[in-house]
Amino acid sequence: MFCVGLTGGIASGKSAVADRFAERGIAVVDADVAAREVVAPGQPALAEIAAVFGDGVLQADGTLDRAALRRHVFGDDAARRRLEAILHPRIRVRMHEQARRAGGPYVIVAIPLLAEGGGRLAYPWLDRILVVDVPREVQLARLVRRDGIELPLAERMLAAQADRASRLAIADDVIVNEGALALLDAEVDALDRRYRALAGG
Secondary structure, eight states: OOEEEEEEOTTSSHHHHHHHHHHTTOEEEEHHHHHHHHTSTTOHHHHHHHHHHOGGGBOTTSSBOHHHHHHHHTTOHHHHHHHHHHHHHHHHHHHHHHHHHOOSSOEEEEOTTTTTTTHHHHOTTOSEEEEEEOOHHHHHHHHHHHHTOOHHHHHHHHHTSOOHHHHHHTOSEEEEOOSOGGGHHHHHHHHHHHHHHHHHO
């Protein structure tokens, strides 16, 4: 299966782009969905997280308490790396399996933290990488408006991610999404034609 990794910074419009590919009949494998699946009750990752971080990260029904886990790793780089070492390999395997099983001419694999998570080295099975790019000031304004947060928090959230240059360095294709969402349709149409041609070749 021809796989296109889709990534971009927070509030860049990744979901809007993924939705437009889905509207064109393209399967979308989502890292966020895979991340929830690997910590479902009964999954080895959930037991390992509880063993490493304590039962305080579990709710009474045995499911993961995401807020408690976030508090546990927020601001603690060593704890965050331990969590990522548990989750990321499993998420990558699950996404690869889902991508291989997907039908259609090609598959979009939506990975918000692709640049942060090792890029092509971590995902050698991606045939192309599509980055949704947006100027930092637009990103900040969208994040403040979308999440109803103050600017200093939005700036900290951006600072925790890879910078634009790092994302663009791994890109084969770029959508600059600084205008109206309606403008995305033409760009997605052009990329859809390109990916169908590449997958058919």
